[in-house]
Structures are given as C-alpha cells and as structure tokens.
Amino acid sequence: MLGLMKDLQVKIQFIILFLLQMSQDLILGQLHYMIPEESKHGTFVGRLVQDLGLEIGEINSRMLRIVSRDEKEYFQVNLQNGILFVKDMVDREVLCPTIPVCVVSLQVIVDKPVQIYHVDVEIEDINDNCPVFSAKEYSMSIAESRLPGARFPLEGAFDSDVGTNSITSYELSTNDYFTLEFPKYIHQIRSVELVLKKSLDREKISVHNLTLVAFDGGKPRFNDTTQLVINVDDANDNAPTFNQSFYQCRVTEHVAKGTLVIKLNATDMDQGKNGKISYVFSKLVPLHVVSIFNLGQTSGEIRVNGELDYEDNNVYEIHVDAVDHGEPQLTGHCKIVVSVVDINDNPPEMTLTSLSVPVPEDAPQGTIVAIISVHDKDSGKNGKVNCRILQPSPFKINPALKGDFSVIVNTELDRETQSEYEIVITAEDEGFPPLSSSQTIKVVLSDVNDNVPLFLEPVSTIFIKENNPPGFHVYTASASDSDINQNSFITYSIIESTIGGIPLSSYISINADNGNVFALVSFDHEQVTYFQCHIKATDAGFSPLSSNLTLNIFILDVNDNPPAFVSHFSSDISAVKITTSTTAQPGQLVSKVKAVDLDSGYNAWISYKFKDLPVDTPFGISAHTGEITLMRAYTESDSNVYKMAVVAQDHGEPPMTAVTQLLITFVNSGEGVKIENYYHLRKNENEFSEENIYLIISICAISSIFLVTLISFTVLRWQKYKDEVNELRENYRIYSDTVGSWVYSQQSQCKFYLNSTQAKNDLIVFTPNGVQSSVSEDNNSTGHGIIQNLLYQPKHPHPDWRYSASLRAAMQGAVHVEGAAILRGGPVGLEQQWPTVSSATPEPEGGEVSPPVGAGVNCNSWTFKYGPGNQKQPVPQIPPDFPENFIIPGSPAIISIRQDQPSNQGQKSNFITFGKKEETKKKKKKKKGSKNQEKGNNAVDNNDQ
Template identity: 40%
Template sequence: MGIGRNNDILFWLLIFLSDWTAAQISYSVSEEVDKGTVVGNLAKDLNVNARDLQTRNLNIVSGYSKKYFGTDFKTGDLYVNERIDREELCPNTVKCTLNVEAILSNPMILHRIEVVIVDLNDNAPTFVEKSHTLNISEFSPTGEHYLLPLALDVDTGFNSVKTYRLSPNEYFSLDVQSGGEHSVSAELVLLKALDREKQAVIKLTLTAIDGGKPPKSGTVQICVNVLDVNDNTPTFGKTLYKARMNENAPAGSLVIQLNATDLDEGDNGRVIYSFVKRANFDPADVFFINAESGEITLRGSLDYEMQSAFEIHVHAKDQGGSPRSANGKLLVEVTDVNDNAPEIMVTSLMNPVKEDAEKGSVVALVTVTDKDGGKNGQIHCKLTGSAPFKLDSNYKNYYSLVVDGPLDREACSFYNITIIATDEGTPPLSNISIISVHVSDVNDNAPHFLEPHINIYVRENSPIGAHIHTVTAVDPDINESARVTFSLDGDSETIPITSVISINSETGDIVSLQSFNYEQMKTFQFKVQATDSGVPPLSTNVTVNVFILDDNDNSPSILAPYSEHGSVNTESIPYSAEAGYFVAKIRAVDADSGYNALLSYHLSEPKGNNLFRIGTSTGEIRTKRRMSDNDLKTHPLVVLVSDNGEPSLSATVSIDVTVVESSADIQTQFRHVPIKEDSFSDLNLYLLIAIVSVSVIFLLSLISLIAVKCHRTDGSFSRYSAPMITTHPDGSWSYSKSTQQYDVCFSSDTLKSDVVVFPAPFPPVDAELISINGGDTFTRTQTLPNKDKPKAPNSDWRYSASLRAGGVMQSSVHMEESSVMQGAQGVLVQNWPTASSAADGEGGEVSPPMGAGVDSNSWHFRYGPGGPGAPPQHLKPGEVPPEAFIIPGSPAIISIRQNQGGEDDKSDFITFGKKEEAKKKKKKKKEKKDKKDKGKDDGDE
C-alpha cells in the first residue's frame, strides 16, 4: 500500500489565509460500496449554507494516494469517490479509519473528519495446505487429540473464522478451541480405537466457517494413516504454556522450558521436540527449540508493532519403532517497549515569509505520529531556540507553525526552526525535524556610511580632475532596495562646493574641479547624500572634511638685516677674537609648514683654513679658532638656508667678515631686529637659582667675617704684651716674665668675658684688667693700685684649668647669666656661680695638659661655694681683692694661691671684663703707656 501527502493543494489553498479554527466530525461507511455513496452532509454538520460551500472554496484534503471522498457543492453531501477495500487499507487491524480535513475559506475553518470503514464479509476462510496427513497408531487411546490445520480469513471481527466442522465419521470428533481475541483452532479427537487391519487410511474433510451473515467457509482434506506401533504417547505437563517477552529482548534469550514425558523406555520413551508450522507462520523463523531438552530461545528480534503475540505449537515425538507424539501449545506475548521515536511530517504553506508578515500568519502544518501504543505513543511537540515562531495545536498531534514576532531580514534572512517531538515512554524517545524558513526583503533600511565622518587629505597643486576619494555606503537590503546613488548635499559655508568638487552618482568617486593652494585654503567641508532605489526610497548624509596637505613649493626667506637680495653684508671681528666668538646670526622663515618649513643653516667657505662655523639650527656664525697671521683680513662667507622638503628648496646670503686689530676699531651698526628668544628650560632655571643662592651665601659669609674680625669701637687695633704662661706634665703651671705681643680686636656687643690671672712676685705698678672676647683677644680694662698687694689665698679655693698652645687660659667652667663686678663708687655687686663643670662635689683639680717653662712659678686654682678664704663681701671703692680675680659675665670670685719660688708674693692680675670699663680708662692709657713699656723691658730682662 502506498501512502503520500498532497502538498500542492494545501499550499495554494492556505497561503493567504490567516484566521481559522479546528473541529472534529465522525462518519462511517461500509467497504466496497459503490462510487457516489453518500457518507454524510457536510453543510449540515459544518453549519454552513450549501450555497456558500463553493464560494468559500470547500476542499477535502487527505494524506492518501487516492482521493476516496468527494463533495457535492449543491447538496453539501460527502460521497465515496473511490472503491474502498478495508483489507488493503487496514490489514491486521480491528478498527479501520480514514482521516481527512475539510477546509473552508473566508474565514478559514479546518475540520477534522474521521471516516470509519465498516468491514464486510467479502472474504472466505482459506487453508494454506491443500491436504493434511496424520499418522495415528492403532494403539492410540481414545480421547487423544490431534492438531488440525489453521484456516485464515483476512476479514476481522465477526467476519473472521469462528468455528470448524468435521465431516461425519465413526472414529473422530472435532474439538474447537476459541482463542478469544486471537484465532480459533481445532483438534481432532479420537473417539474409537483404530484398527489398521480394518481401515488403514481414513479421509476426512475439515471445514472452517466465519461469522459473517451469510457465513463463508473453506475446506481442507485430512488423511489419517493408522500406524501399528507404540502404545504410549508423550504427554505435556500443561495443555497451554504462556510466556512474556520484551520486544527489545536480545537474540538467545530464554523463552520457556517445555517438558513432555513418555512412559515407555528406551527409544520409545526418548522424546524429540520440534516446532509445528501452521499456515504461513513458521515458529522456527523467530524462535529456536532444543530438540533434546525442549528449551525454547529467541532466534530473531521481536516487534510489538508488527505482532503482539505468537501462538506456537510444539510437537513431542518418541523414538520408538512406531513413534508416538503429542502436541503442546505455547502462547508468547510480546511486551511493548518504547522503541519507536515520534515521526514528524511538515507541509509548508508560506515560504518565503515577508519580513513585515503579521503576527499569527500560518507558515506550515505539522503532523506528528508514533507507532508505539499507550503512553509510549503519546507525544508532546515543541520548538527550540529563539526564533520568532510558535506551534499552535489544532487537534491531537496536528499543529500549525505561525509567526510569533517581528521579522527582520537584515538581522536574519532565514531561520532553521527545530521541532522536537517527545513521547511519554520510559525512557522517552524524541525526534527532531528542522524547517528552513526564508524571510523575503522589504525596503526598511536606509543606506549608511561606514564612518560617521570622512576625512580626505589632498596635496596642494594637485591637477584638476584628480580622483581624491571614493565614498562608500552600504544598504542591508537586497536587490533594488540596496542599489545606492550618491549626490552632493548643498554648498559649504565658505565656498560653492559644486565649483570645487564633483561626485559620480553610481560609484561615489570624488574628483577635484580646481587645484588647491595650502597657503590660501587649508580645509573645507561638504556633505554627501546616499539614496537607495527602494519604494519609497530612503537616504542618509555624511560630512566630508577635506584637508589640504602642504607641498614644498616655497623657498626659505632671509629676514632682515640680511634680507636684501643680491647685496653683500659686512661684519667685523677683532684679531684677538677667541674661538666661539659671535660674528652674526642669520634668521629665515618658510611659508610652508611641517617638515617643509624646518630650516637648516650651512656655511660655504672658500678653500683654505676653516675659520668660521654656523649653528645648523640656530643660524649663529661663530669662530672656530683664534686668528693667525696667515689668515686673510677679509673672509667672504656664503650662508645656505635649506628646508627639509622633498625636494629641498634653499636660499643664500653673502657676508664679508673683516678682521680688525682691536675691538675698539669695530664699527658696529646696531640693527634693531627682533630676535626670537629661545625657550627658557627648567634646567636653566635650576642653574640660575643655584648660582644666585651660592652668591648670596658667599656674600653673607664674607660680611659676617668682616664684621666679627675687623669691626672695633675705636676703629683700630691695639697691641698689648702679656707674660708667658706654660704648663708641666705633672699638672702645674709655669710663669715667665717674658711677654708676648697680642693683637686684640673687640666688638661693641661683647656680653661675656673670661678672666685669666698671671701670678708674679711683685704686682706691677701698671697691672691692668684685660678683657678677652672669644678667648684669644685681649683688652685693658683696669689698672690695679700698687698698694693693694695680694694676700695669701685660702687653701679651700683652688681652680685648675687647661691652657691652649698659644698661651691663653680657657676656663673649664662655663658661667651663665652673670653680673659685672664694678670697682667704682665702692660698690661690689656679687653673684655666686651656677655653673657646669667636669669637676665633681665641692671642687676638683684639673691638671693642665701641657706646658713647662723656665723661671716659672707653679700655682693652683680652686673654686668653691665660700668659706674662710671666700672673697670679701665689702670692698672700698675701686678695690679689687689681691687674691681674687673677677669674671665679668660669670657670677664667681676665684681666689689664687701662689707657690713659693717667685721673686715676690705679689701677683699680676689680668681681668677680662666688659668694654664699658675699658672705655672709662681709655683716657689713662697714654699716661700708663710708658710705665707698661718699662714693665715690658723688665720682663724681657
């Protein structure tokens, strides 16, 4: 039987329809009815006026190769158009139906029509065999059953085989067994013991009768051969064996183990098993039986959809001289498994689909089937992916593919729609079908340029008509909607653009209509419009910027004062000019730009000694070396100024450099030419700041040094003499009357002083108080009277100090915040020291680090808070204690003890005090000068 699909009728019928519904109508008709037999009235069942059937274009669509039904548009009747043979359409099925669709247009209505084909008893039962032979022993017991041939009837239901009849005889009767939904079988039953000698062959007629009205029948001849052997027949344990097998069971699987017994011994009791072929079914094609053991296994594959059950008859025969046999019956039921995937069939209605198709437009019809039964045959269908389509269910497994969203051909010109159908079996099986839907174009896209704006670079002096650029625009549409033409859109703000450039409307080539000059016009702008050829046409604009590129068409120009064409300029330099002497600076400019305006300076000198050089970038002419007697007095120089263009352009200037004897002879003509200052770099700034800082520091240091060392109140230096004091390694001091001369410099702001005491045998008449500023300079402050002779110092007061190598004592005690002991008016202002010292406790002796001398007296200084030898608390005006000396600036009175060994017990005091006291006694210096000189001579002796 061939089954197909009529796609052309469905395509042309539904291509422009978008609104329809679905319904179900059932009819029944007998097979083999005449053509024109009315099945039902569609106008009535569809609730449509019969006159509207033709205007609404009623059409009957089916998936069969023959058109079994037709429609009468006048009456609305559905009639039989072709002979219907139920056995041809639905073999081996109980219910036979034909499914067709009735389609009405305007609006579209789809009705599902199911026509049940009623079976007629038009086929008689038949036997495959013409005759059947049975070998029955004469010793066979009565009641023994013998299997008879099976009759076949292609009709189903009540029209199939229902019973069997046996021709009348005295030996046998018929035992008819009904298999329910399966076939009916018959067995021959022995009623009377056979006697081979009386009748060796018995001929019988077996008739098969179906259940039709009237019934039909078929016959087969049964020939019974009476055998005279074995008297025991093998017997099976069950009259009916049942087994269940999955349809996907592998080959070799065990079906059942049969067992037939025979009471005989030896060969008469050894049973051999075999299959019995009945009609057109041979069990050996599907199953295998072990002849010795009776074990039945699966030989081939099972398919529930092809055959759901097998009725197998097994023959058990002994091996006696007159073998006896028995027949066993086995019913093998096949269990359905989900081994069939759903099948998808697609009928296209609208392909390609316009990209402006409305939502809900029908694209195709989809039918899904599954050969499995039960849940294994129930199907769910869906789409995968994000395509703008969906499946609408019409009826059971019938669907429509419709548009479910906006389409855009430019975004996607075709869709591969994947349909997945899945059954409800365990495990579920599925199938995939891909539908290719093409989208047709409409003009919904304007052309667009590849860049938001276009920059064109054109060299100046380019020829007229030169191609300068090609404008390109693309349109995502196709065909005419994508054909683009170009045009100029309006004029520029500065120039009439159509007089400058033109554009080819087809190719977009832009050509120049004039030659460009960079020095006159550096850039201009215009717009280009691109228009497609669609209906309606769409367009877009783009801005084009044209930049004129500079060409090296201008030579350098020499600036004043050397700019006079053809003139020779003169410069003079002295004969004593050193190397690097500045002669002149050439300045030039170029009207071009970029590298074309980058100038370099070169010097062309006559042959001979090279005396001058020029800065390549600065244009400064300087000497390379000193002049010599061999050099000429006049040097003609030619300066070449070149730009960096291709090719390079240049200009020259001539300068005569004259060598004169001295700088005074140089007649310089000042030319007020603006010179472009070089940029002041950060490095120059840092160098300038460093130079200024160092200069300021140097000047401040110099001024401070002069102020400290050279500034005096009287503006002059004084020369004084003092005795020599030396130290011994044992820590004692030595005193010599030899004097040394010191230059003393004072400042007016001296605040603190130190006191040094020189002990002597006799106090000099003109002993003075000398103030020392800084420890190295002396000044006379006060003359001690001769009547004040030193008293013996108290032993509790001792002071040891160290002397510098220059013979000046420096105290190891630092006195702070002192007051001055003044000898005027008899008032003594006394403060006791608050000092820090290297000595501990009440006082300590510090041995001098160095010294030793001749005619020296050793002495000790001791300091302390007071005691019996402390300085007196009251003195007369102008008196100074002979055994003490005063440190103005330090609130301490220090007593002195002289060791024996000098010429006199008197001591010389040199007191370092403030300059105010020195000023008071300035008037007395002249009077005492002679006395001091005389004392100096005595000290030398």
C-alpha cells in the first residue's frame, strides 16, 4: 500500500512538471507543434502560414524563411501551400539526450515589413529504446548479521527514452527475504534499492539467485532482466554508517584544482580491522564524474580534480561507499548532490538574424530594420542581456521574444540630411562584473520622392519687344530638386490657358528638358500687351511632385504704326473741305483734325502742325489738340480759299507721320457756315472705347436708379400740383392773353418750375403798368369780377417807364407760371405791370433796351419792351434743340417758338408767341390786342441777333 501511494505521488509530480514545462513553452513561443520523433521526411507538422495569419501569396513576396539555431535543418516550409514538414528525421535521444522535454525552436521571418515569429516544435518521445542493464548478472555479499530493513543499492537499468517511455517500474522474482524499493526523482526512477525483509540464515540458504526485471511505460512495453547473485556472509555484522545519508553542497565553476567540496564522515561500531573504514566511489558513479572529483580514501574529502563548467553540467550526483576491513567487508552508503554555482564568465553572443536595407526615408516610426539574436550561456542575472545603441541615432532597439532584439525606426528619416548610418549595438549582461559585446550594422537610406522641385522665385517678369522673330528664346526656367536619381529628374511644361480665346500653346513653348521658353509667333503689342504664363516643373518620382512658376510677360511697344487721320464728316480723310464765315472773330474755332496711332506711350503721342504754311495764313493749329482756330480777322486782301497740309507726327523712335489736306473757304455770313465738322469731331472725341464700357455701365445703372427716383418724385409732386391747379381753376377761371416782356439768360437756357419752390430768374414775366384802382379797391372781389376785367383792352406801356425799386422785390423770387394771375385786370382790360427805373436813372428813349435791375437777377440777362424807336433791339438766341411748342403746366397758355425764314441779312429771326389752349377765346381777344401785337413783332424782327 505504501508503495502504491509513493507511485501515485511520483506520477502527480511528473504531470505537474510536464504542464509547467508546456505552459512555459506556450508563453515563449507563438506557435507550438508536436511531432513524434523519427518522423520521416515530408511528415506534416502544421499549416504554418495559415496559423501565423499570413496569406499564401505572401510566402514569396515577403520572402518567408526559417532560421534555426541548430546547424542541421530538421524542418522546411512548402512554398506552395505554406505547410511545415519534416526535412530530416529527428532522433530525440540524439538531439536532447539529457532534457526531458525536447523542443526545437524555429524563427520564421518575413520581410516588407519585417516580422518575426517564434515556432516551437516539440519532439514527442516514442518508445523506441528498451531498458538495458549494464550486466546480465550482479554479485553481492550480505552478512547474515544484517537486520531486516537493511538497504542495498542496486545498479538499475538505463533507458534513453523519457517520460512514460522510460523505466517506470522494476520487478523482483518472488522470494521471502528481499523486496525492491525504487524512489522516483522528478519524472523517472534514478535508483533501485534492495531491502531485506527478514534476517538471513547462511546455514539455510547461503546463496540467493534472484531475477530483476526493468519495465518502461511505453506502448508496446519493453523490459530487460538481469540476475542477482546474493551471497550470505558470516562474520562482520556491523557496517559503517554515515552521519547522514544525503549531502548537499555548492561549488563555484572554474575553481582551482584541489578545492575542497565536502568532507564525509562514517563510523563503524566494530573494532579492529572490522571498524577501520575506507571511502570509495560507488560503482553507480559515472566515469566522467570520477574524473572531475577526487575522494580521499581515509579522509573522506571530496576535492575538485577537473574543470567545472556550469554551462556543461550544473549538478553532480555522487554515491560514496564506506567500507570496513572486516571479513566479510561491510559497507555504508551515502549520496552527495554537488550544485555548480554559475559565475559571469560568458559574454553575450550576438547574431544578425535579419537586415532589411536600404530603408526608405519615409519609413514610419516602428519599422523594423534589423533583428539581432543575443544568447548568453550564463544563467540568472549573468545570462540576462540588455541591448542598447550608445551614440545618438534615429533608430532604437526593442526587445523581442526569447533573446531577440529588433532595431526599429524611432524618428523621421531624411536622406537629404544623412544618407547612411553606422549603428553600433552593444549587448551587456547583468552579471558582476558585467560582460558585453558589440556589433556594427550599416543602414543605408533609400530616396523617396518627398521634395518638390523649387524655382528660385515663384513669380518672374520678362519683357519682349514686339515684332520678335518666331522661335526667339525669351526665358529659361530653372528648378532644383533635393532628391536623387529619378526623383530629381525634372521636366518642364506649360499649363494650358487661353489668351483672348487662343490657346497659350500657340504663343509660346518650352523645352521639357532644359526649361528654355521660346516665342512661337511674332508678338504685336497692338493685339497683345500682357499675358501670364504658368510653368510647371514636375519630377519623375512615383507619385510625381510639382511646383509652378508664374511668368508675367509684357510685350513692349515698338513704333511700327504711323498716325492715321480719322473723320466722321467726309469719306475722304486725305482732303477735307471746311467753310468759315468772313465775320468770324480771332480765336474762333474753325475746325479740328484728329489722328490716332495704334501704338502706345510716346509712340502714340501725336502732335499736329501745318506743312509749308505761308506766313500770311490767318489760321493756326494746336499742336496737342489739333484744333484749327482763326488767328486774325478776315480782310479783303485775304484769299477766299486756303489749302493747307496738316502733319500728324508721333514721338516714337524714329518718328512716323501722316498728312491730310484741308481746304478752308471763307463765305459770307449769310451763306451758312459748315461747322458740323467741329461737332462731328467733338462727337468722335466722346466715343468711348472698350476700356470704358464698365464705367459707362455703372454710370447708366446709377442714372437709371436716379431717373426712377426722379420720376417717382415728379409724379407725386405733379399729382399734388394738379390738385392745387384744379382748385384754382374752380375758384378763378382766368383766361387771358399772355403778353409781356421776358428776360432770357445769356446761357440760352429756359427753365420752368412747377412747384411753389423759389426758382432762378431765367424767365420773368412782368405785368404792364396801368390804372389799378379797380383792382386795389376790390381786393376781395370774386372770380366773376376778374373775368369781367378781361373785356377791357390792355394799354400800351408808357414810354417813360423805368425800372423802379419795386422791381427788385418782384425779381427776388421766381415768377410762377402755375396758372396764377400774372397779368392783372384793369378797368379797360388786362393791364401789364411794367417795372420802372428810379429817378436817379436817366430816362431812356422809347424802345431802348435796358438791363434788369434788382437782386437775384443775372447780370448777363436782358429785357426788352414795346415802344417806338427800338429798331435793333436784340432778341435772345433760342437753343437749336428747344421745342417749337411747349405748354406751361397748369397754365391755359401755350408758348410757341417759331423760326422765320432767313432775312435779307442772311440770319434767322426767332419769335416767341403766347397763345391759349382755347381757340375761341383767342379769336375774341385777337382784335383787341392786334395793334399792340403787330408793333411788338415789328420791334423784334428789326433786332439783330
């Protein structure tokens, strides 16, 4: 029962150890496969590519490969389907002779980007080895005096397999004296002991022949047997005894020879030679252990005799026997476990597993550049290694799995700043003193198209003279690129646009290789003065980069166009006929010539002069305006016809000219003067060019808004005024002839005001002087009285009238023609109120023209009166565009302006008549005022203009 419990305990310990080892493998490896040992070539291990999350197509493109620390490659990947298979047969006993769990570690590396995976392939042990005893027969002697319970170590069998395939149990042939005990250490049986069950009796049985069988736990189950020959000795019945059956000690590796490891102590209760003890290594101690340690036979001291290396073996198990000198010899047994203490005697070993160069300069942060495997044979802190990069660098090193370190990009790279780096990587362990090793890797940066071509200036201006030859080189565009090779190869092109609807490529071209810009056509300043060209510089990188240059091109004017005369009144501009009056005064404008030049600037600045002009010519010309004026009055000695040549010359280099002929004829004042030349010329000046079209549109828009506002205001005022007039008509009903005198301004303007606002004194209508008693006595008379006064005939103005002071007050405000009674009725009819002049003024003769007197009267205005003697009273000139008939709003009178036929002096006479709307009333009044009207008309006709 006790044996079964021990067996169960050993199995539980083995399972726990196995699970811990498996969990450690799972943590350290990303993939874990298991295959039985001695698998043949081509044996399926696992779907490596799929299990790593990669695509089948990435096997070749990303250069998947397997790196193993072992010199022999046991596994290989099928590049077609990504399956990991056995390349060479693996013998676990050869690969891992002393390790219970045999794992082959693989590194799977892919590029673009660089990634590393760890794959562990556990070689599963198969039961391919049988337990083997070192001899087929063992002989031993046991004194008959040994008490039950005495133990005798036996040399067990050896099995190369591990785990359940190793030796799991022993069986001893059936007997009454002996039994077996085989304590298990960790996962297998390390020793076998023969236990005495009851006392021996040499007289009964002197020799015991037993069979020992060793079994493994594999399937199928193998075993091996050996014969135990036990001789029962009589005599020395006390065996030496160690003070402890199990010893543990520690020794540092690489200690000097002769260093004491431990001193054993055994005693024997016997006396004499039966109590004398000698120490010897047990037969169970391997030979290589015996060569490393030395055991003093009498002292029991174990000293170092060879080289201790922790990396080769860190634990030694030594069995020592204490043998007395009795007959027979009795032996005591003990076991010593010597642990080797590691020292930091191995520097880290660095291996460059992968190097991905050149590195693109736009590699993102974290890009793996290289993978370095670091291994230190030491253990603990002595075997813990840290890697670092000592000098400043845009790279840093990160720890990966199971002693691997990756060199990654830490900051942005710029090939234009530095194109390559030498990275010194130092690996240092944590031992004392620390050991280190270094390795230098060279990282070259590859160029990426990350720099745009740059012009010296983003905007440039050039000037080209017109009439240039086609194909003329006008400019060279030059850009630079900081990249190299293909990324720095620049081509030039022109961004297409139009100039007046014509493609820009019709005007200029550019050499794509050197940036030379050529003019394809001969430019004409008169057609194109300025245009803009955008030149594009593009590199040949992948995704190309570009930048633009704005080229302002100005076409310089050349004096290649002569002046040309223009005329709107004659189809023949080379000879123009002009007539002027013989009575024209000096300084009077006769005509005007105008020439235009298609050039610009000084080349279009024109001056005028007469060519070969006689000295006595009465005409002169303005050099800048071309206006021809009369320099002196015409005399009878002058010719009636002058033929002159006018030269128009620009200010270009060399200057260019144009000539036109003028034929100026003097005519009498009655024959009519053709002054339309001037008006046509003036009209030509007012013609607007295309440049002013926007200004004119703006003026028209503002004028339209103003006109709409004015019309709206006028309509409102007109409606208000119409209501007032209708009210006056209902109250007064005044109808009268409109006669009197008027004042016409020198500016030939006639203004009428339709509202009650005070107006300017351009047109003033006066009432004639007469008897006013009736009106003054009856100021509150009704409209009937006023109508009754209309029956009286108006009187002539007294020849002695003068302007009086009362006229000033009357002239300060405008006289309204809104239907109010301007003509006042008297006892004998309508009576005009004529102004009088103060007594200080000399009395003028009848019909004399006198200037108006009073404040607010234009000093250039004139008044006239009816009366005798005014033979040549001047009549104001009527504007040619003044309407012949117009109606004063609100008034029953119609003002009629008519022009008679030319008189004997060849001048026109202008008349202004005031008539009524109602013809019936006009006929009734016509007889009464006929005499006065005829006299007034005669006076006007006799006046010169």
